[in-house]
Amino acid sequence: xxxxxxxxxxxxxxxxxxxxxxxxxxxxxxxxxxxxxxxxxxxxxxxxxxxxxxxxxxxxxxxxxxxxxxxxxxxxxxxxxxxxxxxxxxxxxxxxxxxxxxxxxxxxxxxxxxxxxxxxxxxxxxxxxxxxxxxxxxxxxxxxxxxxxxxxxxxxxxxxxxxxxxxxxxxxxxxxxxxxxxxxxxxxxxxxxxxxxxxxxxxxxxxxxxxxxxxxxxxxxxxxxxxxxxxxxxxxxxxxxxxxxxxxxxxxxxxxxxxxxxxxxxxxxxxxxxxxxxxxxxxxxxxxxxxxxxxxxxxxxxxxxxxxxxxxxxxxxxxxxxxxxxxxxxxxxxxxxxxxxxxxxxxxxxxxxxxxxxxxxxxxxxxxxxxxx
Numbered sequence: 007x008x009x010x011x012x013x014x015x016x017x018x019x020x021x022x023x024x025x026x027x028x029x030x031x032x033x034x035x036x037x038x039x040x041x042x043x044x045x046x047x048x049x050x051x052x053x054x055x056x057x058x059x060x061x062x063x064x065x066x067x068x069x070x071x072x073x074x075x076x077x078x079x080x081x082x083x084x085x086x087x088x089x090x091x092x093x094x095x096x097x098x099x100x101x102x103x104x105x106x107x108x109x110x111x112x113x114x115x116x117x118x119x120x121x122x123x124x125x126x127x128x129x130x131x132x133x134x135x136x137x138x139x140x141x142x143x144x145x146x147x148x149x150x151x152x153x154x155x156x157x158x159x160x161x162x163x164x165x166x167x168x169x170x171x172x173x174x175x176x177x178x179x180x181x182x183x184x185x186x187x188x189x190x191x192x193x194x195x196x197x198x199x200x201x202x203x204x205x206x207x208x209x210x211x212x213x214x215x216x217x218x219x220x221x222x223x224x225x226x227x228x229x230x231x232x233x234x235x236x237x238x239x240x241x242x243x244x245x246x247x248x249x250x251x252x253x254x255x256x257x258x259x260x261x262x263x264x265x266x267x268x269x270x271x272x273x274x275x276x277x278x279x280x281x282x283x284x285x286x287x288x289x290x291x292x293x294x295x296x297x298x299x300x301x302x303x304x305x306x307x308x309x310x311x312x313x314x315x316x317x318x319x320x321x322x323x324x325x326x327x328x329x330x331x332x333x334x335x336x337x338x339x340x341x342x343x344x345x346x347x348x349x350x351x352x353x354x355x356x357x358x359x360x361x362x363x364x365x366x367x368x369x370x371x372x373x374x375x376x377x378x379x
Contacts, residue, residue, distance in 0.1 A: 033090050034066055034080045068151060073193025075144075075200060075217060078126070080151045081267045085159070086166045089268030126175070127262045132254035133185040133206050133227065140207045144200035144215045146260070147252050151192060152267055154247035165272040166241045172226075172253055173234040175262035181231035182261035187252045188224050190245035193217040204254070220250055231257065241269065302326075323352055329377040333366035336375040344368045347375035 068080045081090050129146020131138075154160055154168065174182050187210040195218035205211045206225075213220050226235040241247070253263060299308045304316040306326030313327035313335075320328040327335070332352045337343045352365035367378045 032082045032084070034068065036076075036078055036080075071151060071192055072196060073217060073219075074196045074198035075149050075193045075215060077149045077151050079148075080153065082153045082155060083160070083267070083269050084155060086161075086163065086269050086271050089169075089266060091264070091266045126253075126264070127178075127260065128182070128184070128253055128255045130182070130255050130257055130259040130261070132204065133256040138203060142204035142206045142254055142256075144202055144204045147200065147204060147254050148263075149200075150251040150253065150265070150267075152249040152251060154241055154249070154269065157241075157243060157247040160247070160269065161241065161243075163271065167238045167270050167272060168241050168249065169236070169238045169266075169268045169270060170251065171234065171236040171266040173264045173266075174232045175264045178262040180259060180261035182255045182259055182263060183228045183231040183233070183257040184235060184263055185227040185254045185256060186225065186235060187214075187222065187254075188239065189214075189220040189250040189252070190223050190248070191219040191221055192248045192250055194219040204252075206254075210252075214252070221245070223249070227256070231259065238270075304328075327352075329365060333375045333377050336366060338368055338373060338375045344375075350375070352377075 068077065071077060071080075083090065126148060128148050129143065131143055132146030133142040134140050135143060152168070154166075160166055170186070170188060172184050172186050174184060185206070187206075189212075195216060198216040198218070200215055202215055204214055210222050210225050212222050223239060224237065226237055228235055251265070251267070253265065255261065255263075297307060297309055300306065300311070301308055302311070302314060302316045303318065304311070304320070304322045304326050306322060306324075308314075311326035313322070313325070313331040316322055316326060316328050316331060320330070322328050323332060329352045333347065333350060336347045336350055338347050347364075347366050347368045349360065349364050350366040351363070365378055366375050368374075369376045
């Protein structure tokens, strides 16, 4: 069975922040989908955005895209804190104004037989197929365009991170082992095709599937089904704000996914930085607790307290020892020790020159160094 027969491909984009006026599209989904007249596909072919009618896009076509890889969605990010989500639709009553509402309206007007609950889904052998030398298959991928625009405005106040999160969609009851490859640039080759091997082993390559203009930035592979992938990348002028995300799955299990694409100023924590910060905070909190703890309540923190278990209310010296503890610590088993006891100064923790000024005395009856009465 072809991978294109395994799952429905459609979806929507929801902007978490208010849409601002711009000449660029905010978020749009290609309801043409791809292949074999599947539910969610309006034309029975690959639904190329350069050849499909503009009505196949929920929020307008991506006129700047000239490649041959069938794009499923476009995500436009227009300010340094914008975040957009791609996920399974919530039929039958999607939120007014949402991308799913636009998809549903298109379906109702053009092809009521289309699925009423469009989803984003990937094939289970799109990243790794043992029978294909552990390489993937392009026809099982989802293709997304990311556009940081206008780039000079987004970067005007300093450096910015592109945050990419791809997670299993729990609504389909299938735990998918996901993977993704992030490329700088958009495909510019009208002859590229998803109907071929998608090289992933030992790693993805530049310009996959006959594309032109795609430079591999990074990739991530879940180690188990259901694991969420989340990484952050510096936004630079290198790719003119254009990125391509290829989403895949491995393990032979096809299913739905959710993706969140967003920006954050470098001054704000990225996904990885936030996790590191949380770990550092936990470590710092534990260290602070250790450094400031005072188990015997004598006012001297445990790391500096030379005498533990001081009696409640007892006066202590600078290192947390009461007079009794200080004197009792002096060994009097030798004549030299007894002389030290007779001259010991509790207040300054230094031996005194005369016994008259000492805070301790040698008790012959108990053979102990005790506080001077």
